[in-house]
Amino acid sequence: MPVQSSLNLYRHDRVNHATISLAGELDLETAPSVRVMIEDCLRDGIRTVDIDLTLLTFCDVSGLNAFLAAARLTATAGGALCLRRPSPMLTRLLDLTATGFLLSDRPLVPAPRVAVTDDLAAARPTSLAS
Numbered sequence: 001m002p003v004q005s006s007l008n009l010y011r012h013d014r015v016n017h018a019t020i021s022l023a024g025e026l027d028l029e030t031a032p033s034v035r036v037m038i039e040d041c042l043r044d045g046i047r048t049v050d051i052d053l054t055l056l057t058f059c060d061v062s063g064l065n066a067f068l069a070a071a072r073l074t075a076t077a078g079g080a081l082c083l084r085r086p087s088p089m090l091t092r093l094l095d096l097t098a099t100g101f102l103l104s105d106r107p108l109v110p111a112p113r114v115a116v117t118d119d120l121a122a123a124r125p126t127s128l129a130s
Contacts, residue, residue, distance in 0.1 A: 004029070005024070005025040005027050005029050005030055005058075006024045006025060006030070007022060007023070007024040007025055007026055007030035007033060008022070008023040008024055009021070009022055009023075009033055009034070009037050010023070011037060011040075011041070013041075013044075013046065016045060016046055016047050016048060017046065017047075017048040017049075017050070018041045018046045018048070018049050018050070019049075019050045019051075019052055019084075020034075020037055020038075020041075020049060020050070020051050020052065021051075021052040021054070021055065022034070022051060022052070022053055022055065022056045023055035023056065023057075024055070024056070024057060024058075025056075025057055025058040025059075026056060026058065026059045026060070026062070026063030026066065027058065027059075027060045027062050027063060028060070028062040030063075031062040031063050031065065031066035032066070034051075034063075034066040034067070034070055035066055035069055035070060035073070038069075038070040038073055038074060038081070039073065042073060042074065042077045042079070046079070047074070047077060047078060047079030047080070048079055048080050049070070049074055049079065049080070049081045049082070050081075050082050050083075050084050051067070051070075051081065051082070051083050051084065052084050052085055053083055053084060053085050053086045053087065053090060054084075054085045056086075056087065056090070059089075059090050059093065064093060064094075064097065064099065067081075067083060067099075067102055068099065068102070071102055081102070082102070082103065082104065083102045083103050086103065091103070
């Protein structure tokens with residue numbers, strides 16, 4: 001017999017900003033509700049969305065895909081989406097999948113490239129053998 005997961009979503013609006021709190025499990029069964037909530041926000045003119053994950057107890061790849069789709073929808077509408085207060089396990093998932101940009105409401109700036117100069121190359125050891 002399949003186990004039914006549960007997710008509660010709470011939305012709090014402040015002018016053109018919404019905070020959506022998730023409580024429970026975000027998986028294949030419950031992930032579509034996140035997309036619906038984001039679409040509702042955008043339809044209502046909300047352009048800045050924070051998703052509070054304090055009470056989220058589980059998130060699988062379906063949940064991650066829901067967050068990515070929500071970020072894409074929000075960006076397409078000229079807005080911004082940010083995940084707030086993720087668990088260490090979710091933070092690890094975001095790190096492993098290179099989707100940590102979802103944790104910041106500022107665009108990521110790539111690190112500057114450092115050119116290797118003769119001085120830097122000369123300072124590197126060429127062999128570890130003595």
